[in-house]
Amino acid sequence: MDISHALAGFGSFALVLVALIVFVENGLLFPFLPGDSLVFAGAIIAAAIGVHWGVVAGVAGVAAIIGGEVGFALGRRYGRRLFRPDARVLKQRHLVETERFFARWGSSAIVLARFVPIVRTYVAPAAGMSAMSRGVFTRWNIISGVMWAGVLGLAGFLLGSIPWVATNIEWIMLGIVVITIAPVAVTAVVRSRARSHPSGS
Template sequence: MDLINWIGGLIGLVSDPRALLDALGPWLLVGVALIVFVESGVLFPFLPGDSLLVAAAVVHGALGAQLWRIVAVCLLAAVAGDQAGYWLGARYGRRLFRDDARILRTDRLEEAEAFFDRHGRVALVLGRFVPIVRTYVPFAAGAARMSYRRFAIWNVLGALAWVGSMTGVGLRTRRRRLHRGRRARRRPLNRRNRRKRHAKPAENAHRALSAAGPSAAPAEALARAPAAGEGPASGRAGASACGAIR
């Protein structure tokens, strides 16, 4: 039961990149590098790749990590992972794959080989953005005996494009969240300021009347009398009120 619970917890962490990053703690850079390395070409495509890079860029401040270090580590791990996949493909070819296997299935390798045949060397860049294909394309390149020099160049270009774009998406998401948070904090202050602006004229009028004393009350009644009614009757009422005061 303990093993089953442990496996269930591990699957839960893998499916939630933010929880996985939090769980890595002080081993953040090592853990991220290992995950990117394995997912890039060591024939285990079920780890988070794209989502992990985006999440790391979004929450790197809360994790106490500098973004440039995360980017550098992920670049090195992505390049090294593809190198390992190429070496495995050149060394073992299709011998590691079987039709009835759970992970190293022949149909997945055939999908990667078809992708590689269709796009050629550019597949090493485009394949970075396709889950599962990303893991098997370097293996297919090695099995196809692609020139190592060409593979190395396109491998580096693909790693730069993938890591750069994913962290760029994460940074943009982070900025949007910060902007929304600032706007949400400003709204209550703006409402309070509006209420104060509307309340000031009434407060000033009340203070003026209080300072003028009781003699200001008849004058206020005179000022209001003509405007309160309508027609000649209101005029006569105002005039009679004026005579009574005099």
Template sequence: MYGLIDFILHIDQHLVTIIDQFGIWTYVILFLIVFIETGLVIFPFLPGDSLLFAASALAALPAIHLNIWILIAVFAAAAIIGDTVNYEIGKKVGLSIPEDSLLGKVLNKEKMEKAESFFNKHGGKTILIARFMPFIRTFAPFIAGASRMHYGYFIRYNFIGGAVWVLLCCLAGFFFGNIPYVRDNFTIVVLGIIFVSLIPMIVTFIRGKMKKTA
């Protein structure tokens, strides 16, 4: 777990090492990280927003051999395909998950109820909104599949959400990631990205607590 935290906080340094060691295969590695984070429901803790931002910031450097448009295509494909796989897993498994299973421990009853409530409230827009919410974006397509959302309806929001999420994160990284202050304080920026991403979840949690005490 410490290794994962270190990777996230110093993601720019680790990415440089990966690029130096693997060259063009870096695109495959980045695809797999985003695909696993969005497609396999038991890995919601893998970096998403910060990875897109950091990789795109490095792509702006002449010395780094990463192409921003290839990055955008790779990340978009990983996000959209990942959510589609997650949807199919949810469709096959359903909402009745044994609590003693690995999936049951990740998606316990409380998390499932909260995700389902959020899903019922916002409908298909959940797939789009969830893209910008860590953890929720991993659970949303699973719930969509488990609740038998129409595939055509799901894929439309999946495609739009994936494209918008990737474009915003990547273009922000490409154009702002190499501002001197950002570059010199990248760990703080990453923590800021994580915090901002968690704000919707924090607000939802506080509202839920306030309703219970009201």
């Protein structure tokens, strides 16, 4: 079975899935979702089935922008109470690293962070905890969301337009899935072993 035709059958559901995952990664502070690779893969598939890449990029961009606004609001309302040293997801060390990134690059960190896994999840709440106004954040948030989705969408579309890629999309997708899942799986294994063999025991 041709995977391109199978994926085409998902239609709007696939776009909803892209939007949901991108929103959760950016807005609900869950950094291990595959936002980058999902948008990239979505654009590759779009090229293979004849859908304009701008549709995928547009959906992802809007979801990223809305997610950023939610993350900013959470940071402003709850502050550092969201993060704990022993947390599984919202770790204080990730927040500290993001705050250093933010302090170094200023407002432009909102744009740069979009292209850095983990950091992009925490930059919005970090901005909310800072003295940055909502208006300034929103302006940079929109710019960063459009750039991020546009770059990934166009790159995926151009790659998907290559005949070899179009005819081997099953293997391309498998590779993207492996690359996406591997870091999360490795992290889970390392943490599991660390809990099983605590230092000094």
